[in-house]
Amino acid sequence: MTNMKRSILYPTVIVLVLCAAPLLISAAKIGEAAPEFSAAASNGKTLRLSDYHGKYVVLEWHNNGCPYVGKQYKSGNMQRMQKQWTGQGVVWFTILSSAPGKQGYVTASEENDYLAKMQAAPTAALLDSTGEIGHLYDAKTSPQMVVINPQGVVIYDGAIDDKPTTDLNDVPGATNYVSLALEQAMAGKQVATPATRPYGCSVKY
Amino acid sequence: MRGCDRNSAVSRALRFGVVLLLCAETAQAESTPIPHGTLEVIAENQWIAAGHNFYLGLHFELEQGWHIYWVNPGDSGEPPRVEWQLPAGLSAGATEWPAPRRLETSSIVDFGYEDQVTLMVPMHAEASLAAQQPVRLGAQVKVLVCREMCIPGKAQVSLTLPVKSQSPAPDSRTEAARTMDLFTATRKSLPRPAPGNWTFRVADTKDSFVLTANLGHQITGHPITQAIFFPLAESQIDNAAPQKFLAVAAGFQLTLRKSNQLLKPIERLKGVLVFSTDRAYVIDAPVSRPGAAKSS
Numbered sequence: 243m244t245n246m247k248r249s250i251l252y253p254t255v256i257v258l259v260l261c262a263a264p265l266l267i268s269a270a271k272i273g274e275a276a277p278e279f280s281a282a283a284s285n286g287k288t289l290r291l292s293d294y295h296g297k298y299v300v301l302e303w304h305n306n307g308c309p310y311v312g313k314q315y316k317s318g319n320m321q322r323m324q325k326q327w328t329g330q331g332v333v334w335f336t337i338l339s340s341a342p343g344k345q346g347y348v349t350a351s352e353e354n355d356y357l358a359k360m361q362a363a364p365t366a367a368l369l370d371s372t373g374e375i376g377h378l379y380d381a382k383t384s385p386q387m388v389v390i391n392p393q394g395v396v397i398y399d400g401a402i403d404d405k406p407t408t409d410l411n412d413v414p415g416a417t418n419y420v421s422l423a424l425e426q427a428m429a430g431k432q433v434a435t436p437a438t439r440p441y442g443c444s445v446k447y
Numbered sequence: 448m449r450g451c452d453r454n455s456a457v458s459r460a461l462r463f464g465v466v467l468l469l470c471a472e473t474a475q476a477e478s479t480p481i482p483h484g485t486l487e488v489i490a491e492n493q494w495i496a497a498g499h500n501f502y503l504g505l506h507f508e509l510e511q512g513w514h515i516y517w518v519n520p521g522d523s524g525e526p527p528r529v530e531w532q533l534p535a536g537l538s539a540g541a542t543e544w545p546a547p548r549r550l551e552t553s554s555i556v557d558f559g560y561e562d563q564v565t566l567m568v569p570m571h572a573e574a575s576l577a578a579q580q581p582v583r584l585g586a587q588v589k590v591l592v593c594r595e596m597c598i599p600g601k602a603q604v605s606l607t608l609p610v611k612s613q614s615p616a617p618d619s620r621t622e623a624a625r626t627m628d629l630f631t632a633t634r635k636s637l638p639r640p641a642p643g644n645w646t647f648r649v650a651d652t653k654d655s656f657v658l659t660a661n662l663g664h665q666i667t668g669h670p671i672t673q674a675i676f677f678p679l680a681e682s683q684i685d686n687a688a689p690q691k692f693l694a695v696a697a698g699f700q701l702t703l704r705k706s707n708q709l710l711k712p713i714e715r716l717k718g719v720l721v722f723s724t725d726r727a728y729v730i731d732a733p734v735s736r737p738g739a740a741k742s743s
């Protein structure tokens with residue numbers, strides 16, 4: 243009898259805990275520890291954020307159908323940033339939080355084809371179709387950007403730059419908040435603009 | 448028989464021609480396509496008068512489910528951007544935006560418009576503007592249209608109006624009735640200055656801004672049972688957070704959760720308070736930090 247009761251009760255408790263979890267975990271905040279995550283990458287590996295402690299980490303929310311993401315990739319700006327910063331030892335994760343059936347959802351092989359076609363150079367592309375990492379960081383848009391310092395603290399969260407448009411011509415004159423944050427932090431300075439409105443398309447959870 | 452055929456063919460061709468002509472005739476004043484909708488520029492007056500102000504409207508019609516954005520778009524998107532192409536002597540003022548709606552998706556809230564909206568643009572004609580040939584008022588409009596996904600669009604719209612020395616009057620021609628209705632409806636939906644005896648103040652608490660509205664006697668006739676605040680600036684309040692409404696003596700309190708992106712205290716909270724579709728008010732309230740005030 244007790245065993246039976248237990249077997250009925252346990253799933254209920256687990257369901258309750260699962261439901262409550264997203265409410266209990268607070269989103270990433272500037273100056274606070276970056277929430278830990280692990281995810282399958284399109285290259286087949288499973289990656290954990292804590293494995294990269296001691297390095298700067300950039301998180302880039304991605305959706306290949308979003309015109310704001312398209313602006314960064316068609317202009318070659320995102321790839322340039324990926325190459326520039328990974329060349330300086332920064333870890334760069336492109337995060338795909340679109341749910342299956344929604345715009346921007348891709349399989350591992352589709353993502354690998356896309357990375358090759360666009361000549362993109364992130365450290366890895368993380369498949370987050372459950373939206374777990376997206377919710378953990380309260381990612382609202384693509385291309386929302388987060389910068390984490392070697393101590394594992396969030397030092398930037400927001401837009402890629404100060405031109406919230408889909409116009410490719412706006413890339414050259416824009417102030418790039420991500421590069422600025424990395425430059426300032428690496429020079430031992432305080433990040434002047436640590437938070438901005440992350441413009442773009444809504445993340446398709 | 449043959450003649451009859453030829454006649455019907457001719458009349459068909461004629462009819463087709465007439466249809467084509469009609470299309471061409473109306474196309475100039477009619478709407479230009481944008482993604483999942485149309486845009487047209489409309490004028491309130493039949494002519495421009497030198498030395499007078501007048502209104503133009505950018506009228507958007509959208510397919511069901513699609514939306515465009517308010518001046519502060521909220522969590523995603525961007526407002527329409529207009530570049531006017533105007534002859535010398537004419538200038539455009541700041542766009543007047545009707546009260547927006549909260550557009551809620553799974554995790555975010557945008558501010559914008561569905562179905563249709565007219566953005567009103569005040570224009571000024573300098574006194575030196577001589578009565579001359581009709582002038583062409585053009586605008587290039589960049590607009591982001593979204594539903595589940597977003598599609599950027601660009602449209603070139605224009606309108607030709609005569610310039611006269613007589614004072615302007617609202618266009619009373621029958622064919623202008625629809626345009627006049629659009630201006631009338633839009634005026635009702637524009638946020639108004641709050642009445643002089645209303646006061647607004649904001650308390651900066653740890654996680655929230657508490658907006659207290661004192662409406663004096665105004666609420667007796669039309670009790671206010673709900674209010675939605677739309678901030679003019681981005682990154683001040685958490686757009687997606689529910690706004691807690693509490694009726695208090697002579698007014699109400701609205702609790703607005705702070706944005707995660709807000710890292711510095713703000714002096715004033717500016718925005719639009721919407722009570723119902725045609726009752727929206729512009730507010731600009733001082734922000735106080737109760738704790739800080741006590742300690743100083």
